[in-house]
Amino acid sequence: xxxxxxxxxxxxxxxxxxxxxxxxxxxxxxxxxxxxxxxxxxxxxxxxxxxxxxxxxxxxxxxxxxxxxxxxxxxxxxxxxxxxxxxxxxxxxxxxxxxxxxxxxxxxxxxxxxxxxxxxxxxxxxxxxxxxxxxxxxxxxxxxxxxxxxxxxxxxxxxxxxxxxxxxxxxxxxxxxxxxxxxxxxxxxxxxxxxxxxxxxxxxxxxxxxxxxxxxxxxxxxxxxxxxxxxxxxxxxxxxxxxxxxxxxxxxxxxxxxxxxxxxxxxxxxxxxxxxxxxxxxxxxxxxxxxxxxxxxxxxxxxxxxxxxxxxx
Amino acid sequence: xxxxxxxxxxxxxxxxxxxxxxxxxxxxxxxxxxxxxxxxxxxxxxxxxxxxxxxxxxxxxxxxxxxxxxxxxxxxxxxxxxxxxxxxxxxxxxxxxxxxxxxxxxxxxxxxxxxxxxxxxxxxxxxxxxxxxxxxxxxxxxxxxxxxxxxxxxxxxxxxxxxxxxxxxxxxxxxxxxxxxxxxxxxxxxxxxxxxxxxxxxxxxxxxxxxxxxxxxxxxxxxxxxxxxxxxxxxxxxxxxxxxxxxxxxxxxxxxxxxxxxxxxxxxxxxxxxxxxxxxxxxxxxxxxxxxxxxxxxxxxxxxxxxxxxxxxxxxxxxxxxxxxxxxxxxxxxxxxxxxxxxxxxxxxxxxxxxxxxxxxxxxxxxxxxxxxxxxxxxxxxxxxxxxxxxxxxxxxxxxxxxxxxxxxxxxxxxxxxxxxxxxxxxxxxxxxxxxxxxxxxxxxxxxxxxxxxxxxxxxxxxxxxxxxxxxxxxxxxxxxxxxxxxxxxxxxxxxxxxxxxxxxxxxxxxxxxxxxxxxxxxxxxxxxxxxxxxxxxxxxxxxxxxxxxxxxxxxxxxxxxxxxxxxxxxxxxxxxxxxxxxxxxxxxxxxxxxxxxxxxxxxxxxx
Numbered sequence: 015x016x017x018x019x020x021x022x023x024x025x026x027x028x029x030x031x032x033x034x035x036x037x038x039x040x041x042x043x044x045x046x047x048x049x050x051x052x053x054x055x056x057x058x059x060x061x062x063x064x065x066x067x068x069x070x071x072x073x074x075x076x077x078x079x080x081x082x083x084x085x086x087x088x089x090x091x092x093x094x095x096x097x098x099x100x101x102x103x104x105x106x107x108x109x110x111x112x113x114x115x116x117x118x119x120x121x122x123x124x125x126x127x128x129x130x131x132x133x134x135x136x137x138x139x140x141x142x143x144x145x146x147x148x149x150x151x152x153x154x155x156x157x158x159x160x161x162x163x164x165x166x167x168x169x170x171x172x173x174x175x176x177x178x179x180x181x182x183x184x185x186x187x188x189x190x191x192x193x194x195x196x197x198x199x200x201x202x203x204x205x206x207x208x209x210x211x212x213x214x215x216x217x218x219x220x221x222x223x224x225x226x227x228x229x230x231x232x233x234x235x236x237x238x239x240x241x242x243x244x245x246x247x248x249x250x251x252x253x254x255x256x257x258x259x260x261x262x263x264x265x266x267x268x269x270x271x272x273x274x275x276x277x278x279x280x281x282x283x284x285x286x287x288x289x290x291x292x293x294x295x296x297x298x299x300x301x302x303x304x305x306x307x308x309x310x311x312x313x314x315x316x317x318x319x320x321x322x323x324x325x326x327x
Numbered sequence: 328x329x330x331x332x333x334x335x336x337x338x339x340x341x342x343x344x345x346x347x348x349x350x351x352x353x354x355x356x357x358x359x360x361x362x363x364x365x366x367x368x369x370x371x372x373x374x375x376x377x378x379x380x381x382x383x384x385x386x387x388x389x390x391x392x393x394x395x396x397x398x399x400x401x402x403x404x405x406x407x408x409x410x411x412x413x414x415x416x417x418x419x420x421x422x423x424x425x426x427x428x429x430x431x432x433x434x435x436x437x438x439x440x441x442x443x444x445x446x447x448x449x450x451x452x453x454x455x456x457x458x459x460x461x462x463x464x465x466x467x468x469x470x471x472x473x474x475x476x477x478x479x480x481x482x483x484x485x486x487x488x489x490x491x492x493x494x495x496x497x498x499x500x501x502x503x504x505x506x507x508x509x510x511x512x513x514x515x516x517x518x519x520x521x522x523x524x525x526x527x528x529x530x531x532x533x534x535x536x537x538x539x540x541x542x543x544x545x546x547x548x549x550x551x552x553x554x555x556x557x558x559x560x561x562x563x564x565x566x567x568x569x570x571x572x573x574x575x576x577x578x579x580x581x582x583x584x585x586x587x588x589x590x591x592x593x594x595x596x597x598x599x600x601x602x603x604x605x606x607x608x609x610x611x612x613x614x615x616x617x618x619x620x621x622x623x624x625x626x627x628x629x630x631x632x633x634x635x636x637x638x639x640x641x642x643x644x645x646x647x648x649x650x651x652x653x654x655x656x657x658x659x660x661x662x663x664x665x666x667x668x669x670x671x672x673x674x675x676x677x678x679x680x681x682x683x684x685x686x687x688x689x690x691x692x693x694x695x696x697x698x699x700x701x702x703x704x705x706x707x708x709x710x711x712x713x714x715x716x717x718x719x720x721x722x723x724x725x726x727x728x729x730x731x732x733x734x735x736x737x738x739x740x741x742x743x744x745x746x747x748x749x750x751x752x753x754x755x756x757x758x759x760x761x762x763x764x765x766x767x768x769x770x771x772x773x774x775x776x777x778x779x780x781x782x783x784x785x786x787x788x789x790x791x792x793x794x795x796x797x798x799x800x801x802x803x804x805x806x807x808x809x810x811x812x813x814x815x816x817x818x819x820x821x822x823x824x825x826x827x828x829x830x831x832x833x834x835x836x837x838x839x840x841x842x843x844x845x846x847x848x849x850x851x852x853x854x855x856x857x858x859x860x861x862x863x864x865x866x867x868x869x870x871x872x873x874x875x876x877x878x879x880x881x882x883x884x885x886x887x888x889x890x891x892x893x894x895x896x897x898x899x900x901x902x903x904x905x906x907x908x909x910x911x912x913x914x915x916x917x918x919x920x921x922x923x924x925x926x927x928x929x930x931x932x933x934x935x
Contacts, residue, residue: 138386224428230383231423232443232495233416236408242442246433322479323432 025307032303037078040292046070047094050290068094090297095289100297111278115263117194121202122209130213152207157266161200161273178275197274201266205259212255216248249320257313261306332397334359334535340392342375347605350375351559360533364546367556368601368846373539377505382411417447420496424508426488430480436491437476443498463494467524486517505537514718515917522549543586544919547571555579558612565636575643578613585851597848600816672706673834673867678739679703681725700725701891707867714878715871717888723871731759731837744835758828762840764820768812774823775808781831797826818849838870854881875918887911
């Protein structure tokens with residue numbers, strides 16, 4: 015418990031540092047919101063007036079404090095471009111991306127765990143080598159290409175699944191699932207291939223440990239020893255990679271959302287960049303950063319659940 | 328104990344890797360309640376023999392021949408994993424070398440012990456399981472067994488863990504206990520406790536023991552009968568007292584001679600190196616290192632003999648000491664070292680202390696500090712050889728690191744090379760030899776570059792000349808310069824490490840367990856090298872070792888450490904003969920002695 019409190023505090027500090035960095039990065043970009051809003055033919059007068067209205071004429075620190083305090087209440091500010099509040103839009107889109115990432119992770123795990131464990135257990139046999147080769151080939155495929163291939167096979171050729179679009183869960187759970195299958199697969203397949211390499215090497219190194227021999231000397235069968243004694247120990251290095259991959263999936267989702275026309279956070283971000291909607295970009299990036307920090311926190315806590323040696327520190 | 332058929336019968340056992348045969352036809356029996364030792368150096372195939380008997384060989388290895396356990400229909404070599412699993416842990420228990428890694432770090436000790444019970448039939452409740460585990464631990468004389476059963480392995484000491492491993496092995500009261508170097512990684516006092524437990528259990532319950540070790544003295548204190556292995560074969564077998572008092576095979580004789588590190592005798596190291604399994608010549612595997620070898624040895628000698636044991640040698644009837652193995656040289660008095668009247672110490676430590684922050688007692692309380700080393704005074708004079716002994720955790724390595732300047736003391740100071748104002752690592756400076764000669768040599772550097780590393784002008788012809796000189800001084804051929812560390816054996820690598828340390832003519836040489844990773848037959852070579860090399864150059868030597876015999880053999884002065892404090896210091900021989908501190912006495916008493924009981928009765932005991 016103490017640990018979770020301490021880690022959460024660290025996370026909050028990290029989140030604020032990150033929000034400040036994000037704010038600064040966007041603040042140093044040339045051009046200002048009012049100019050963008052009014053277009054190229056605006057008079058300096060009009061720009062000044064609008065700047066005052068937006069509050070972008072105030073000192074940067076004041077602007078940051080204002081925005082950051084708002085964040086604490088869940089208020090992301092109001093877009094200069096669409097004049098809509100940013101918070102609800104981001105929340106809405108984040109939900110979609112979260113489903114996509116969770117689905118992708120699930121696919122990745124469903125592929126990586128069996129493939130990694132089996133290819134390690136069979137590493138001296140041809141079938142183990144075959145599995146290894148497949149996963150290596152999988153790593154070489156970029157996510158968008160996997161997506162396009164999946165669309166071609168399942169949507170265009172077989173016509174079994176929709177090629178794109180999104181239906182909210184509340185509206186129609188069946189359609190929601192059908193629309194998520196291909197995006198999740200294309201996101202998860204490649205990640206799963208990469209993850210399976212890590213699972214394989216973790217299981218391989220665990221198999222060489224003395225306690226595996228002890229387990230077998232007790233009378234545990236080969237697979238029983240691997241499942242009961244090997245896998246919990248292999249989990250620690252795999253968790254590290256899992257945490258990193260989850261962060262990578264958030265980024266990967268941006269591409270996949272594009273391919274499958276899914277209204278997720280990535281789509282929102284790309285649109286915000288195109289519209290030069292700085293405040294929206296700021297909000298989306300901050301949410302992504304916090305998501306990554308939360309993933310790290312969870313990995314940290316999980317380490318300690320898995321490995322008692324880490325608990326005493 | 329010899330009634331009925333033998334409990335374990337191994338016939339013509341072989342183990343092959345893809346390229347080479349590692350165990351070359353081994354046959355022996357273990358009777359009920361009998362304790363049989365297997366002695367051998369690395370690569371002799373002793374561990375593989377034990378693992379093959381349980382079907383626990385690594386995936387890349389294949390076993391042949393047959394292993395039969397009394398009352399079982401199966402041949403354990405060809406049996407399926409399912410069939411073997413029913414026997415492992417139930418009828419045969421196994422204890423491994425490294426208690427640190429033999430337990431699974433993610434489960435409590437009690438859970439790991441009861442798992443063995445669960446796997447073979449009975450399924451105790453959680454509570455009953457804990458009780459059973461605690462009971463086993465109590466039987467193994469572990470204080471506070473309930474707490475130990477709830478602890479995770481990392482919360483236990485080495486001795487406690489090894490008791491845990493022993494508890495796992497004994498959980499189902501097996502007929503046979505296989506111990507593979509069960510105490511090699513432990514301190515001498517703990518070693519004695521563990522072997523006493525093994526022997527005690529065997530006496531009480533009639534458990535047969537197959538005890539594998541490289542340590543002859545240890546085997547002599549545990550076993551009734553012994554098998555000596557070399558190059559994947561048994562070269563000699565027989566009752567312990569017969570084999571150790573009247574060894575027949577030249578290898579056994581040489582091993583006995585070289586194991587004896589009593590000062591005053593000159594243990595002649597066995598020439599050559601322990602061969603890698605692929606490098607064995609045809610015929611007798613030992614012939615290339617044997618003083619008695621002749622043409623006949625090109626043919627494989629059979630293992631022949633009767634009740635008093637068997638031997639595989641064409642020349643086993645040659646009596647007495649072997650030429651070239653143990654020279655009956657006049658016992659030279661251990662040259663005791665005299666402090667030079669006018670000499671200044673080359674390295675001097677005063678009040679050396681090292682503290683580390685300990686674990687917080689309360690969440691937000693102050694961190695207590697733990698003293699690892701507490702006010703140590705030490706003077707090293709030119710030509711002096713100081714040995715530091717103590718058990719793990721005594722602060723030996725910390726002391727050496729502080730002397731080497733690799734760590735900063737929390738209190739006190741060191742004067743001498745490597746310190747501000749003194750010479751550094753160059754001429755008149757300080758050099759180190761480490762424990763693991765594989766880990767301490769860069770695998771991507773040639774020996775030439777490794778040895779030249781501490782020299783000022785590495786690439787110069789003078790440096791090249793010096794490297795060859797050094798290699799000759801440590802007994803390595805000139806060609807060695809162009810090769811890489813992995814192409815050498817452990818003993819040779821340690822020679823390279825010593826050559827590197829000697830290269831800049833240091834005034835002080837620090838050695839951290841320099842022979843504990845080496846085979847017995849090459850240990851004496853390396854110790855002799857350290858002794859002569861430092862004597863010739865008048866180098867001061869400081870050696871730490873857990874092996875008291877090594878210190879006694881090599882050093883003239885000894886410092887006994889316990890829990891970071893110096894409990895006794897003085898000339899080696901007088902400390903040995905008349906230890907003043909009870910702890911020193913305890914340490915000396917725990918060292919297993921080669922006990923060769925005269926007359927009948929195979930019961931071997933420790934020296935008082």
